[in-house]
Amino acid sequence: MAAMAVREVPARSLVGGSRVGYGEDAHRLAAGRALWLGGHSIPEAPRGAAAHSDGDALLHALSDAVLSAFALGDIGVHFPPGQPETADMDSRLILKRCLELVAERAPGARLVNAAAVVTLDAPKLGPHRDAIVASCAEFLGLAPGRFGLTFKTSEGLAPDHVQARATVLFEVWR
Ligand code: C5P
Ligand code: MG
Secondary structure (H helix, E strand, O other): OOOOOOOOOOOOOOOOEEEEEEEEEEEEEEEOOOOEEOOEEOOOOOEEEOOOOOOOHHHHHHHHHHHHHOOOOOHHHHOOOOOHHHOOOOHHHHHHHHHHHHHHHOOOEEEEEEEEEEEOOOOOOHHHHHHHHHHHHHHHOOOHHHEEEEEEOOOOOOOOEEEEEEEEEEEEOO
């Protein structure tokens, strides 16, 4: 007689399923400001984001995407604009805090991948892609191959803006 099959109990299970998040951000471009994208500066950019913080639209979009996956509001709730303590703030700290908020809400949450689009007419961002991907992947705790980064121009429709859109996918494990 054949031995009875032993049913394997998985060591971990995907209790909370998957969570997708989405975020956007836009800033007006102003002379005399550094342009930051994904925690990486673009030294040849003649203008940067006019903002209370460092104006890193990509990190702001990613941060809102992270919060939205768990319905935790948006970065304006957690970092009210105009506060002295957030003036010229390094947006990496914003993303770090958003990831901490997710970890508090859903301790088994694991980021699977992220994808983002940055819309900027000039300068060309292609030469910075690897550095921006490496920078964002590190903050997100992802392998670089799990962060897809797309650049677009606005075709002259929004020459005075930098815009970013981002999606994230989490799995919730126990
Ligand atoms: O927006 P568009 O389709 O014209 O972009 C064409 C190419 O230019 C894309 O390959 C994109 O990666 C690149 N690009 C870039 N830097 C930008 C905008 C677009 O390298 N600021
Ligand atoms: Mg912003």
